[in-house]
Amino acid sequence: MLMTTNNAYQIPYARFKDAQLQLVNIVAIDYFFAKEMLSCALQDSDQVDVELIFHLFIALSESLRQGHSCLPLSEVANNRFGFQCDSDNMVTHHGYTFPDIDNIKTLLAVLTLSVKAQKPVVLSDNRLFIRRYFQFEQEVIAFIDNRCSAANLVENINSTEQIAAVSRCLNALFPPQIESSEGESLVEIDWQKLAVANALNKSFTIIAGGPGTGKTYTVTKLLAALIMQSNKVSLNIALAAPTGKAAQRLAESIGSAVNGFSELVAEEVLAAIPKEAQTIHRLLGVIPNSPNFRHHQENKLNIDVLLIDEFSMVDLPLMTRVVRALPEHCQVILLGDADQLPSVAAGSVLADLAPYNQTKYSKENTRYLQTVCGEKSLAKGLKSHADHVTFLTKSRRFDGQGEIGQLAKAVIAGDNAGSWQLLQSSANKDDSQLTWLNDKSAFAKCENQQRFDNSNTQNSQGTIDFNWLMQLVEQYYQPIKYCTNLTEAFANFSQFRILAATRNGATGVEHLNQLIEAKINPTSYINKSTTGSSTELYHGKPIMINQNDYRLGLYNGDIGFIWRNEAGHLMAVFQQNEQFLWLLPSRLPSYETVYAMTIHKTQGSEFDHVAMVLPADTNSQILSRELLYTGITRAKTQLTIQANRAVWFQGVESEVKRHSGISIQN
DSSP, rough: BOOBBTOOOSSSSSSSHHOOOOOOOOOOOHHHHHHHHHHTTTTTTTSOOOHHHHHHHHHHHHHHHTTTTTTEEHHHTOOEEOEETTTTTEEEOOOOOOOOHHHHHHHHHTTTSSSSGSSEEETEEEEEEHHHHHHHHHHHHHHEEETTTTOOOOGOSSSSHHHHHHHHHHHHHOOOOOOTTTTBBOOOHHHHHHHHHHHHSSSSSEEETTTSOOOHOOOOOOHHHHHHHHHSSSSSSSEEEHHHHHHHHHHHHHHHHTTOOTTTTTHHHHHHHHOEEHHHHHHHOOOTSSOBBSBBTTTTOOSEEEEEEEEGOOOOOHHHHHHOOOOOTTTTEEOOTTSSSSOOOSSSSHHHHHOGGGGOOHHHHHHHHHHHOTTTTTOOOOSSSTTTTEEEEESSSSSSHHHHHHHHHHTTTHHHHHHHHHHHHHOSSSSSSEEEEEEHHHHHOOGGGGGEEESEEEEEEEEOOHHHHHHHIIIIGGGGGGSSSSHHHHHHHHEEEESSSSSOOOOOOOOHHHHHHHHHHHHHHHHTTSSBBBBBTTEEEEEOOOOOOOTTOOOOOOOEEEEETTTEEEEEEETTTTEEEEEEEEGGOEEESSSSSEEGGGGTEEEEEEEEEOOTTTOOOOOOOOHHHHTTTEEEEEEEEEHHHHHHHHHHHOOOOOOOOOOOOO
């Protein structure tokens, strides 16, 4: 144990190389973060366990890289950090063993890491934070506290006339259900109607639900209701999403819903519903070469209502910047599926704010909803409640009978045996929505095995066969280059997508794209670049933008084609609403081939048929039930999965848990 006296101390590892010998998989940024934070933390301390503090700071930095916003002391207490044995059970890295939590707290007590200490690391509620992320959380918590209490309109809209007006509005949007002679509804609770009612009297609300539950359909009716109930001549409503693709899908979904509401809603109300959406970054106003935005606490957005879709993808820092830029009167509506993968960066804000097992309404909110909705069967509220959340549970896409929906439900519930049985049983059905292939059955199911010489690859467990995948490539991708127009090409490409868990490795996106390009355009396989995408441009090549370019109007996740124009030149073309954007390939920001894409990148998208390729061994740490669920629910009608039992069980058993200090503050 290394102790300091009068600020004279020695760190446990003089060099990063020394730390690598002791701690398995340590990365340089964690080591140098701990070294820097140690000098700050020890400034006012006479005697400290340097070894403990140094390893705590390493663990804190690693925790942030893994998506957590903090490090609970309970996560490291009594644990051996950085320890590893080889296959012969010989110790390769001895690691560091943390003491129990009481000893950690006692040893930390001599440091001044309180909120008021203004040091870069904060200890709060037995959690270690980097101060920046602690402040982010505090801002979000304060915002939710304020919006869920003082601005809650339950206390302000209580007159008979006001309640009657809300009821008339809801009945116009949701025609009343049939009632029995006893006055009880003969149909189940209309949770879409309830979601609209619950959002009408609140300045902050979350509408959560899985694929096909009608989130955007419901929120379109909510926007109509807000316009109908508004005292303003016109509401300034902003629609936003984390990515360009998600924003485009939000706009398309709302536009489609509006077209179907002509018999329910007045024309002037429908005309006031916005039909365009933008990325959150564009809404806030990107400043080139700066992490800051044009809109912030000193320059608020000029909007009355903000709707953000695909909110599960929003990380903690971005949510904080949204909160800072909102005017006090702005009503906030968040849509998302809390079961999907959380944001790539730190935080899991949607899951923190919408915990499924705590969404019971308070007695006051229940009475309000019963009155305006006429839903007499609503369950009574409990003390532990979340009035700001409504869950939509009935999926129109997955009605409970389809195998895709059953599989998604079993996976997110952590039912490895049940979900595996569903996959196995699908192999014996000709009309199944699911097709399951493992390394052996994949080869057996391929009717013409000799046609694809490049479709097999070696991994640590032998040969992985991709002949089955090449048949799908022939069916869906090969015809695209023969399409007579771009509308047809984009429509065909949106029918099918190959999803992978990782970028690298035998079953990663980069290798799969190489194999597919070797099939579709053999010369591109020779000219492949180090990124896994071919450097050769050819007619019909699908590409995905990896970097926002606001000047060109292209965003991370946008998909287009390399396409030959009328003059015979190869151009990049992107579909934007009903128009096409043509650009010289040399003008494009970073992009890649996109026959196959990571599951992370597909959030906010859906396809008729999805083929999901999982790693062939259990070495991948990225597998989780949320990853599998996200991939499964991208498929609307058909899902093909290549996976073996060990990998599948590992994925379903692994759950993404993001540590944070945010909880519902209702």
